[in-house]
Amino acid sequence: MSESSIETYNLTKSYNLKGRAQKITALNNVSLKIKKGEIFGLLGPNGAGKTTMINILTTLIQPSSGYALINGYNILKQPNIVKNGIALMLESDMLYYRLTGYDNLKFFCKIYCFYIKT
Known part of the structure; x- marks a missing residue:
């Protein structure tokens, strides 16, 4: 079992917005490891991607690319197990x-x- 409770690997999330030709990138290749028992905060200005990160980690939305593990479970392959533990x-x-x-x-x-x- 992993020593980390949260691990992200190159998480990226881009959105298509009406009236814009280009996609908006909310997260760009975010990789991190948060150890079990560690206190961790996401800090940044409005629009920095904090809510997008939380929504991905809680399986409310899927990343455009990359993946994350919550307590060793893949958020894309095992979302129901992830949801039961958060x-x-x-x-x-x-x-x-x-x-x-x-x-x-x-x-x-x-x-x-x-x-x-x-």
Whole structure:
């Protein structure tokens, strides 16, 4: 098993935009390794590709080229296994304000059949 929890190899994502002849490249050959237990942040200005990177790693979109491994599983060949091992919290507030953080966690875990050891 790999020592890295996230590995990317030459990830590239390009988009076709209406009214433009050229493609827009959001990610250009990004390769990195994030070790298990390591705290890692994606920093950059608007339009730098941070959200595109997260969307690729969470299998919401596919890269134009390159690939990534999450806990040793290929995001393109084993997306269902990858999805079972990750969670994503978007910037918009999706929690119930009347519940505590822990109660929100229990609620959503129950909906998606995850069980919390107490």
